[in-house]
Amino acid sequence: MIVTNENYPLIFKAFNLIDLDNGKVNRLEELKEQYIVPEGWAAEIDDVERILSCLGDEEFEEMCIGDHYGLMEAHPHLELALADLFLGQFADEWPAEEEDAWEEVYA
Secondary structure, X not given: OEEOOOOOXXXXXXXXXXXXXXXXXXXXXXXXXXXEXXXXXXOOHHHHHHHHHOOOHHHHHHHHHOOHHHHHHHOHHHOHHHHHHHHHHHHOOOOOOHHXXXXXXXO
């Protein structure tokens, strides 16, 4: 599945922030135009975009590259665990144990 600024703008923005924060992209280089997301996320990707849309600018940045645990505690009604898992797996370059991680979220 391909994520671009056109189809999932908030996820795309989050991926760019994470890449910049992790040093995967130099701030002087052009950012990626698209990202590949494992097909296992196809059923949840719309939910992740919706969850990210509920955050203000500062909260969005905090969720992507800051203290997301504190944010999750402050907003338990926003289902941030799903977005946290999604963004965390992106940052970890999509670990193979994706199915196991889902079981932890929904247990």
